[in-house]
Each structure stands twice: as structure tokens, then as C-alpha cells.
Amino acid sequence: MPTLSNRQVVLSSRPSGIPQAGHFEIRTSTVPELQDGQFLVKNLFLSVEPAMRGWVNAAANYSRPVEVGEVMRAFSAGRVLRSRHPGYPEGTLVMGVLGWQEYALTDGRTIRRRILEADLPLSLSLGVLGLNGITAYFGLKELGEPRAGETVVVSTAAGAVGSIVGQLARKLGCRTVGITGGETKRRLCLDLFNFDAAIDYRQPELDAALRQACPGGVDVYFDNTSGHISDTVLPQINRRARIVICGTASVSNWDPWPQGPRVERHLLTKRARMAGFLAFDYEDRYEEAIAHLAPLVRSGELRYREEILDGLEAAPGSIADLYEGRNLGKRLIRLADD
């Protein structure tokens, strides 16, 4: 086999807040020889996630921090190029924690899914049919427990997870209210993602706007932001409301730890529940989510939006934008068409 050179995005210094382009560098290494039980994935798409901020920060998190000098942790989708693993023959499409690099050598432990929905674009395996869809599906179903007629409020409603949460909740017969930043995304929420109402959180009268959009109060709050948006939603929750904590995008730094209005009184008087959600806890049930979501994608009932950047060079600077709210749709890096 000819030697392959592998361009990789490496963490070069540890950011204290949101990772910027300067915290990474691109290096070229050589792909080692395959050992028995290993296979080589050619990455075709790399994912860009808000969660990456947590992965590169040193503070306690749900996973160990990416070390300086290490290839940036990322979900990627690609095709098996060479294989000495009987379970992953050449040509298999896979998605996994394969890093921001052109090629990933693995024994299968970093693979999260074999992609069987080959009729659909591979990029979807990193978005609506990837962790975003899985997060929306299980977070809403298992922790949100929405019932027909209830009001479901979603923050980062035009985002990769929020937009799916809204559509799934509406299919269940809920009134869906999306909170997002700016008129462009507000229109996306209404026109593309079919929210019943959409609110720009930058307006001065967010509290009043939310009250108007939720005349019956809030039964489920799918929270991707924390911060000011959550502080506005909490006083409007109903009895037995369920709050799904899926992300904290509005908080740029947890050192020093930010303060906010205490939540205990709301939870007590409303007998409400607030619970953290992480899709990784549902790894053994991923296919259940895909089996629910893929038919909805095929039929056009579940809409999504992608924002695809080209080339590995786009990766280092691609995270910061997510926190500025500048992206419209699931952000991906395309490395090759095949």
C-alpha cells in the first residue's frame, strides 16, 4: 500500500473561553500501517459543534479534555478505505469520533454508527440523522415528555438541535415556540421549521413577547442556552413543567462561575423538573432515533439546514462563529465528495 499523508487539525494552546482559529494548527503526519483488527476511514465530512468549547476546556466536563498537541476531537463521517477488520469492510460508511483530520485509523471503538441510510446524503449523519437528531429525539422524548396540547419552548430554535426539537414537538400536537437571535433566524423558525411562534431574544421586551407567545404558560422548555433566555422562561413555567438542559450556549465562560436568579422557588411552587441531557448516555439506542427520524427526512416532514464549509483549513475558525450566532444551519466541513 502506498504511504498516505494525513493533514490534521491539532489543538495548539488551551483556550479559556470560546476556541478561536489561533488555538489550533494544521500539521501533516503519515498514516501508519494497518494492524490486524484496524481499519482506515477517509473522512468526508467533519462536524463543528458548540460542545467543542467544553471538550477543549480544562474544567470538569463529561469527557476528558482534548490535550494540547492532540488532534481535535470531532464527529466525522467517512468511508472505510482500507481494512483489516472483518466488521468494517472497505466501502463501509461510518460516523464516529474520528477527529478533525483527513484520515482516521481505528479499531472500531471510536465508531458510533454504521450508516445504513445510504440513499440520503452522508452529511446528514452528522446532523439531523446524527448526534443533533439523536439529541433532539431523546432529549425531548425522555426528559421533556411532551403531551399533545402542551406548549414547548425551545432556545436556539433555528439551530441544529432546536430546529428538530420544534418539529418533533409539533408533530406530537404541541404548540411550539422558538427563541432565536435575529429576524433571519426568526423567519427560518416560522417558515422552514414550522414553529407556531418565534421570538427574537434580542428584543427589549422578551418577557412580554414570551407571555404573548405562550398564553397557556410553558410546559416543556428545551434549553440550549441558559442565561437571560432561561431567566425569562422560568417564571412562566406551568405546574409540572419539564426543563431539559441540553446546552449552555449563552455562557461564554464558567470561570468565574456566572450568577443568575435562583431556580429553586420556581421548581418548588410549580413542582417542576430540570434535568441535564447528554446524547452519549443513549448510545445503545441511537438506531431507535434514526429509525424514527430518517423516514421523516425522506418524506420531507422533517426539515433541516446545513452550512457546509470547504476544506480542512476552514475548521480552526469554525467554532467561534457558532457562539456569535452567525451560522444558519448545521455547520460542517467538507473534505471530499467521495
Place this chain on the structure above:
Amino acid sequence: MPTLSNRQVVLSSRPSGIPQAGHFEIRTSTVPELQDGQFLVKNLFLSVEPAMRGWVNAAANYSRPVEVGEVMRAFSAGRVLRSRHPGYPEGTLVMGVLGWQEYALTDGRTIRRRILEADLPLSLSLGVLGLNGITAYFGLKELGEPRAGETVVVSTAAGAVGSIVGQLARKLGCRTVGITGGETKRRLCLDLFNFDAAIDYRQPELDAALRQACPGGVDVYFDNTSGHISDTVLPQINRRARIVICGTASVSNWDPWPQGPRVERHLLTKRARMAGFLAFDYEDRYEEAIAHLAPLVRSGELRYREEILDGLEAAPGSIADLYEGRNLGKRLIRLADD
């Protein structure tokens, strides 16, 4: 029937924070004639609850505020003295929302329980076999979901609810850690209520003391305080921890709304759950709790402590002390021995 005069404790002005003696006055009224379907309860014990602060404040709560000029809302236990209600013959022992007064006329809707455990002191029906016991039992079981070997931390651990939570959790095989104020109560937690460890929250190194008492982290936090104690516990919770919000005793006023460290990040990284508990939601299951607790009281396995004040005159000033932490045991007002 002779006319009965009824001394009543009436709310005379609305407190903005903790109700003091001066917010009440004692007035004397005449008990009206019984109508068909009514009965008259002679109150023997009146309860004093931390929740009373919420009942007399005008702010949104789980029940409508007590109006100025109205008899103070309270749980009371007594005996049916006169009856024109077939379900409650003379001599029946009852517990209900019968108010801070000597006599309560009712059609039964304010009754919460008929007291069947007549071998035990009637006062217990307002404490360990009343709402305190019911709250501890369902709050721990339904929201705390403790499993053997887990660590359960309880705030106001020497209090009427906390002391029961600790004992029930220990019976389930949990490591129990009580947080309380002062050395007297700390000793009560260890010596009377059998906590595995007890911590005085007034010490300067609360964080370190809690870490030492919970070497395996915190799996269940039964929270009666909010505030500084909760802010110390939250960073020490384990994955899938359950936090039961049962009271907010450390917060003397919610106007202006107090700030605290944001909880979302803890809940997210630990996939933990925080939920509000109110015993009233379990009204149709009260007897399930009593059936569990009464045998433990009879056998001496479930210990309790009462602090009984004598006479209606003691009632107006009896709430404020609870917030000073000066009471040792469930506080009651005794009106008569029979």
C-alpha cells in the same frame, strides 16, 4: 347546644418577609349553629410550619395567600365535638386545614385525614405521622429514588422533615449526611437521628467538610434550604444525582429575587435532575406513607422530636423562630389535653 366562643389567631397585616408576632392578633368569635352536613372540631394541637411564610405572603405560591382579617391557615389535629355529618361522628380524631383557632366548623372538605393510629400521641399526626412524615416519605421515595450504597445529603437535617428523610434513607442502606446549624443540632443528627455524618453549615470550611463526609460524592440531595448550602452541595453531585427541592428556608425574601451560582452546568455535565416536591400532590396516597411510618414509630426505629408550646397566645410569635433555627424538633401549639 350552648353557644361556644372561639378564640382565633387572625392575620392583621401582611408581612413582606418572615411573619412576626405583630402580624397577627387574637380575636374572639362565636361558633355558629351546625348545619346539616357540618361538624365542629375542637382543635387540640396546632401546627407551626416554615411553609406559613409562603402562605401569608402575597407573591405567587402553590396556594392562595391568607387574607388580612382571615384566621391563619394551619394544620390542626382535634376531636369532633358536635356533628351533623354521618361520616364524622362525635369523637372522631381528625387532622386538616383547621386553622389557628380553638374550634373549626367544617363540612369535611378541610379534613386531610381521619386519625386511625389512636394508640399513638395525637400530636404525631401533625409531625412524623403528618405532613412532615408524608413529605419525607414521598419526597425521598418518588423524587430522590435512593438506592442502597448511595450517599444522601439532607439540609435542615435536624428538622421535622430532614430528620425523617435521613432515617428513612439509612434504613434503605444509604450513607446519610446531615447539614444543620450549630453543635446542638449536629449532635441530635448523629445521636438521635442516626446520620452517618453531620455537618454544621456555619463553619468556614463547609465545602471541605462536605467533601470529607461524602468521599463518594452526592447521589441524592434533599434540599430544604436553597442558598449557600445548596451552592456547596451542587458542585459535589455525582452523575445522575437527584436533587429534591422541598423548601427554601435559607431565603428570607424573594423580592428582590435572590441570585446564586447557575445550576445548569452541573445538571448538564452530571445529567442530574432537580425537581420540586409538594406533599399536597400526594393527597390520595397519604395512608400509604402513614402505613409505612407508623410501625417504625411504634418499634422505636423512627425517632422524632417535638417542641410543644402551650396556649393559643404562643402561636403568633411561633413562626419567626423556625427561621432563626432556634427550635429543636417539630413545633406545635397545644390547646388542650383532650
